[in-house]
Amino acid sequence: MRKFFPVEDLARDSRFTQINMRQAEADPRTALVGPNAGKRAKVNRLTPSRPDASEAARNLMHGIFVGEIQALEGAGRTCHDFELPDSKDPLSTDTVPFALKLDMARQAWDESRHVEISVKLGEWMGAEIGQFAENTILFEAACSNDPVMRLAGVNRALEGLAIDVFTTMKEFGEVAGDPFLEFCEDWMLADEVTHVKMGSDWLRKVTENDPERRKKALEFQSIVDRLFSFGGARSESDDSPIGLARRFRELAGFTTDEVDEIADVSLAALEARKAFSAAAMASAE
Amino acid sequence: MTVPFVTVTVEPEEFRFVAFDSALIRKIGESYVASLRIDRPVRIRVDETTPLGRIRAEIGDTIEVTVESGAFENAKQPRQQSEVATNINLGRILLRVSDRLHGGFAETPLDDDMSLPQMAAWETYCAGRLTRMGLRINKQRWLYNFRNRHGFTDVADAAFETLWSADNLTWSELDTISSNATLNAVPS
Numbered sequence: 001m002r003k004f005f006p007v008e009d010l011a012r013d014s015r016f017t018q019i020n021m022r023q024a025e026a027d028p029r030t031a032l033v034g035p036n037a038g039k040r041a042k043v044n045r046l047t048p049s050r051p052d053a054s055e056a057a058r059n060l061m062h063g064i065f066v067g068e069i070q071a072l073e074g075a076g077r078t079c080h081d082f083e084l085p086d087s088k089d090p091l092s093t094d095t096v097p098f099a100l101k102l103d104m105a106r107q108a109w110d111e112s113r114h115v116e117i118s119v120k121l122g123e124w125m126g127a128e129i130g131q132f133a134e135n136t137i138l139f140e141a142a143c144s145n146d147p148v149m150r151l152a153g154v155n156r157a158l159e160g161l162a163i164d165v166f167t168t169m170k171e172f173g174e175v176a177g178d179p180f181l182e183f184c185e186d187w188m189l190a191d192e193v194t195h196v197k198m199g200s201d202w203l204r205k206v207t208e209n210d211p212e213r214r215k216k217a218l219e220f221q222s223i224v225d226r227l228f229s230f231g232g233a234r235s236e237s238d239d240s241p242i243g244l245a246r247r248f249r250e251l252a253g254f255t256t257d258e259v260d261e262i263a264d265v266s267l268a269a270l271e272a273r274k275a276f277s278a279a280a281m282a283s284a285e
Numbered sequence: 286m287t288v289p290f291v292t293v294t295v296e297p298e299e300f301r302f303v304a305f306d307s308a309l310i311r312k313i314g315e316s317y318v319a320s321l322r323i324d325r326p327v328r329i330r331v332d333e334t335t336p337l338g339r340i341r342a343e344i345g346d347t348i349e350v351t352v353e354s355g356a357f358e359n360a361k362q363p364r365q366q367s368e369v370a371t372n373i374n375l376g377r378i379l380l381r382v383s384d385r386l387h388g389g390f391a392e393t394p395l396d397d398d399m400s401l402p403q404m405a406a407w408e409t410y411c412a413g414r415l416t417r418m419g420l421r422i423n424k425q426r427w428l429y430n431f432r433n434r435h436g437f438t439d440v441a442d443a444a445f446e447t448l449w450s451a452d453n454l455t456w457s458e459l460d461t462i463s464s465n466a467t468l469n470a471v472p473s
Contacts, residue, residue, distance in 0.1 A: 034335060051401065
């Protein structure tokens with residue numbers, strides 16, 4: 001079976017339309033700056049009190065659905081792409097312990113369940129499969145040749161984002177009184193916390209005697225965290241629809257300093273987004 | 286009855302941040318103006334600086350429709366226009382305008398003063414009529430919106446069906462259905 005699968009070759013049927021992060025970031029529009037920004041709500045967080053709450057929640061649910069597909073594909077690839085360690089080359093960077101493969105297999109099983117749950121939740125909310133563009137950034141973070149980079153990019157950054165998203169959606173369902181949304185998100189959230197914990201534990205274990213490799217992996221995670229902030233869509237600011245779920249991140253093995261860093265990175269992404277949009281609008285005048 | 290010719294204008298005529306076609310928007314607007322017997326000029330202003338999708342209308346000598354670009358956008362292809370979305374969302378707002386103009390809706394609050402359940406009820410009433418005008422509308426989408434505002438209950442679902450299938454409601458009737466759905470809610 002083929003190894004190291006490129007993002008362009010992911011299997012999707014005709015319902016799906018894919019975009020990459022560059023295309024998404026090229027969109028100069030934002031609700032946060034511009035001539036009419038002052039007339040909009042001061043708080044942009046995704047809650048049922050937003051006039052467009054149903055539409056925004058449906059859009060986010062579709063994003064969760066495609067994210068789960070890509071997380072399934074990423075975990076499956078990591079399980080398959082790397083060989084077991086060779087005792088003659090213990091410092092090899094392209095092998096993984098068998099127990100790590102088992103964890104990735106368990107994660108793939110979890111993600112496939114999440115895909116099915118997300119499809120049903122999407123139908124419940126009135127979304128159709130492929131209704132929204134699929135951003136492929138999540139799988140792109142899972143394409144590194146170094147398994148430790150994948151742990152940093154996928155398990156810690158991607159699944160960390162999933163913790164933030166599921167917490168936001170769980171609270172949305174709770175406040176709206178949606179009997180299924182809150183329940184399902186809570187269960188999936190528990191899985192995501194486990195996935196992040198697996199990533200945190202394996203990252204520390206595999207790089208135990210290789211501080212330089214660990215440093216590179218954490219730098220990669222920081223880059224991915226900035227990208228996964230989607231131009232400020234996730235941060236602790238009220239301008240962001242998705243908040244940062246500090247408590248669940250701590251349960252997942254993030255230190256307070258690490259969460260603080262993600263908060264800073266996310267806020268910087270939000271401010272960069274505002275500056276980009278303001279400049280685009282100014283140049284168009 | 287003869288319907289006077291009513292002009293529809295679209296601003297901007299040329300878009301900078303999105304690839305929208307003002308002529309297509311105008312054509313769809315003119316079609317609704319004729320079929321809904323709207324008797325005064327309509328100006329459609331598209332705010333292309335935001336991807337949000339809110340639409341609103343103010344009725345004066347001219348009907349001012351303000352649309353955030355997300356309302357006309359193809360969700361599969363960001364910044365591209367969707368004729369289907371343009372049809373549905375222009376139809377929603379112009380049906381509300383038509384309701385206000387043609388009687389039975391005199392005591393309707395201004396859009397900004399309307400509660401979220403009232404707006405969800407009116408939107409349901411509009412979406413149901415658009416279906417019968419031949420547009421393909423995802424009913425579950427509007428049911429979910431209605432439930433978010435009236436509760437996830439059998440009473441709310443029954444009220445939704447009443448509004449969805451109605452054609453000649455007054456504001457008072459619509460508001461009563463919405464209020465009862467919330468007040469008499471029994472969890473399912």
